Amino acid sequence: MDDGPFIKVDSVTKRYNMGHSTVNALNGMDLEIEEGEMVAIMGPSGSGKTTLLNMIGGLDSPDSGTIHIKGMEISSLNEGQRAQFRKNNVGFIFQFFNLIPSLTALENVLVPVMFDKDPPFERGVQLLERMGLKDRMGHIPGKLSGGERQRVAIARALINDPMLILADEPTGNIDSETAREIVSLFKELNDEGKTMLLATHDRIVAGRARSMIKVRDGHVVKGKAHSRSGMVHLSDEEKVKKKKRVVKG
Amino acid sequence: MEKRSTSLRSISRKERASANRNVRFGPITYISRDVWRNRSRTIMSLSSIAALSFLFVLFMSMDQGFSDFFEDDIGVPSDEQKELYEVKGVMENWVYLISALCMALMVLVVANTGIITVLERKQELATLRAIGISLPKVATLVAGSLSIILYGGILIGTLLGMACIPILDRVNVSLFSDGIGFPFSFDPSTIVLSLLIGTGAGLLGSSLPLFILTQSSPLEVLRDG
Numbered sequence: 385m386d387d388g389p390f391i392k393v394d395s396v397t398k399r400y401n402m403g404h405s406t407v408n409a410l411n412g413m414d415l416e417i418e419e420g421e422m423v424a425i426m427g428p429s430g431s432g433k434t435t436l437l438n439m440i441g442g443l444d445s446p447d448s449g450t451i452h453i454k455g456m457e458i459s460s461l462n463e464g465q466r467a468q469f470r471k472n473n474v475g476f477i478f479q480f481f482n483l484i485p486s487l488t489a490l491e492n493v494l495v496p497v498m499f500d501k502d503p504p505f506e507r508g509v510q511l512l513e514r515m516g517l518k519d520r521m522g523h524i525p526g527k528l529s530g531g532e533r534q535r536v537a538i539a540r541a542l543i544n545d546p547m548l549i550l551a552d553e554p555t556g557n558i559d560s561e562t563a564r565e566i567v568s569l570f571k572e573l574n575d576e577g578k579t580m581l582l583a584t585h586d587r588i589v590a591g592r593a594r595s596m597i598k599v600r601d602g603h604v605v606k607g608k609a610h611s612r613s614g615m616v617h618l619s620d621e622e623k624v625k626k627k628k629r630v631v632k633g
Numbered sequence: 634m635e636k637r638s639t640s641l642r643s644i645s646r647k648e649r650a651s652a653n654r655n656v657r658f659g660p661i662t663y664i665s666r667d668v669w670r671n672r673s674r675t676i677m678s679l680s681s682i683a684a685l686s687f688l689f690v691l692f693m694s695m696d697q698g699f700s701d702f703f704e705d706d707i708g709v710p711s712d713e714q715k716e717l718y719e720v721k722g723v724m725e726n727w728v729y730l731i732s733a734l735c736m737a738l739m740v741l742v743v744a745n746t747g748i749i750t751v752l753e754r755k756q757e758l759a760t761l762r763a764i765g766i767s768l769p770k771v772a773t774l775v776a777g778s779l780s781i782i783l784y785g786g787i788l789i790g791t792l793l794g795m796a797c798i799p800i801l802d803r804v805n806v807s808l809f810s811d812g813i814g815f816p817f818s819f820d821p822s823t824i825v826l827s828l829l830i831g832t833g834a835g836l837l838g839s840s841l842p843l844f845i846l847t848q849s850s851p852l853e854v855l856r857d858g
């Protein structure tokens with residue numbers, strides 16, 4: 385149907401004005417990601433990981449440069465079109481879960497489809513069952529643990545069966561044991577064909593992705609171990625070795 | 634690529650049916666949950682609106698009572714009645730003033746409630762937008778909550794007024810020291826007028842909060858909370 389990569393970020397810049405100074409959050413960012421990838425995005429705080437995910441997810445638009453998802457240029461969409469794009473194509477997972485406190489787990493999962501003519505109620509139930517939250521469907525987020533909340537958020541991200549899942553520090557607010565479970569779940573989703581992008585500081589999380597990019601000062605860092613696009617592929621046997629190299633390099 | 638997840642644990646048809654019966658989730662549920670969760674704010678705003686529409690109904694019925702009184706009257710007015718005609722004119726001016734005041738105060742209550750809503754729930758509203766609910770639909774949700782407060786308040790205030798008017802008419806509150814009775818009479822058109830005034834106040838009062846909403850970005854979703 386379309387040639388070219390699934391995600392193509394082409395010389396994207398984004399500046400934020402902070403009073404007198406401006407911050408270059410993205411600085412000539414180039415990136416290509418294939419469909420079905422599971423990419424960890426690493427880099428120091430303030431390097432532009434979140435900004436990058438927001439751009440790819442159509443939450444924000446670049447000052448210059450273009451972003452194509454499946455051949456569609458999303459960087460030039462207006463706010464209404466971007467909302468539509470987000471709803472149909474992107475599943476967002478946030479560090480602070482961002483569940484609606486007054487709604488039950490099941491209702492939270494159904495929020496993205498609440499205005500639909502024929503909302504997929506049953507799918508919401510099934511997704512929560514899959515997340516192991518069968519007994520928690522009627523609980524409000526305040527009565528759920530961090531890991532449970534994040535799993536509700538994952539179910540919500542999946543309700544429209546998006547092709548792309550964007551997770552910004554998905555394990556930033558949960559203990560490492562639960563984080564491991566969440567990452568296993570991500571891997572499972574990736575095996576089912578979802579393209580996953582995870583911004584993370586957690587090396588254990590990043591190490592379980594298929595590939596990894598490093599971001600610094602708003603662009604992708606390219607080292608010896610990196611492919612043309614700056615991506616390091618973490619094949620199972622070389623994972624440990626390469627991870628060391630990337631972390632050092 | 635697999636379309637739908639197949640690795641779902643199988644559950645019995647009975648279980649699924651019972652789960653389905655409990656799920657009825659749409660904008661109405663969302664709005665009612667919101668109104669209930671913020672019930673202290675809801676009660677405050679709703680009771681203010683109710684008080685204002687009660688006042689409005691009361692004054693309208695005073696005016697109506699006066700009109701009825703003069704309709705019954707035939708013949709050459711006595712001095713006492715002349716005095717009453719003057720009072721009637723003053724009364725009518727008061728009714729217009731009070732209606733305008735009620736409307737202005739209702740605008741204030743709606744605007745106040747709406748602004749608190751969009752500021753306090755900035756992150757929640759941004760989340761809705763981030764996960765793909767369009768701005769007009771999010772605005773509908775906010776307007777829905779405000780409508781419940783507004784029309785709920787008008788309903789309570791009007792019903793309360795309707796209940797009080799026969800009592801007040803019987804007690805015949807005396808305004809003047811010489812003991813001239815003060816008639817009250819409720820006219821059903823007051824309900825329509827209340828609703829019209831309320832709707833006007835709602836439209837005016839919600840415009841600022843909805844404007845604030847349009848100026849905020851779905852990126853607010855990233856602020857922790």
Ligand SMILES: Nc1ncnc2c1ncn2[C@@H]1O[C@H](COP(=O)(O)OP(=O)(O)OP(=O)(O)O)[C@@H](O)[C@H]1O
Nearest residue numbers: 400401402407409428429430431432433434435436
């Ligand atoms: N809305 C904003 N207004 C002003 N500056 C911003 C805004 N969003 C991001 N920035 C700035 O842009 C730069 C990149 O931020 P970004 O959040 O993308 O970094 P990050 O890699 O996600 O960092 P962290 O690991 O701490 O989450 C930072 O210097 C940040 O201060």
Ligand SMILES: [Mg+2]
Nearest residue numbers: 433434435552
């Ligand atoms: Mg970040």
